[in-house]
Amino acid sequence: QVTLKESGTGILQPSQALSLTCSFSGFSLSTTGICVSWIRQPSGKGLEWLADICWDDGKGYNPSLKNRLSISKDTSNNQAFLKITSVDTADTATYYCARSPFTIAAMWDYWGQGVMVTVSS
Amino acid sequence: EIVLTQSPTTMAASPGEKVTLTCRASSSVSYMHWYQQRSGTSPKLWIYETSKLASGVPNRFSGSGSGTSYSLTINSMETEDAATYYCQQGSSYPWTFGGGTKLELK
Secondary structure, three states, X not given: OOEEEEEEOOEEOOOOOEEEEEEEEOOOOOOOOOEEEEEEEOOOOOOEEEEEEEOOOOEEEOOOOHXXXXXXXXHHHOEEEEEEXXXXXXXXXXXXXXXXXXXXXXXXXXXXXXXXXXXXX | OOOEEEEOOEEEEOOOOOEEXXXXXXXXXXXXXXXXXXXXXXXXXXXXXXXXEXXXXXXXXXXXXXXXXXXXXXXXXXXXXXXXXXXEEOOOOOOEEOOOEXXXXX
């Protein structure tokens, strides 16, 4: 059974760094083709893909935030991490981690419950 | 970046009604995926690689399309289908989502 769960700072002030952890089970980030992604959703709005990290340590970032994002993993402990620097109110959102299986076109078949992050002074 | 435009933004359908949601891409993509999101919950993969139903998805749902035009169809609307549906392309970085179609029960 595949599960993912996000955790991290709930409330931050502008200019601080946001650190998020995705703890997962039921699969391994050492399996060929598997990636874990971070996706966010401001309240009442749509979905935005942020970053991927894959089994081979390959990484992908959304160019709109690339300079502020850093994704990493701890394969042994089944965790993936996302750091966003210099947050502002526009980063207020629910942040999801999701598994991307080995497919023809990237998609996400399992999602975490999400963690709500608020940036406010 | 490939921009996905969904239409309509919001619609209401009666039980038993046929529903078609549309997703148009700014450039050609190989496949389209669709997600269902009910209020207060995480998105769920609903249709993948344009026309394949994810596990547990009722067969009243179908997907079709190619190039820059894709659609999700519900053959006969049911109460539980009320949700927001997002299309997503995974053919070209950065991966992008459409703005969503909110489907309500009439």
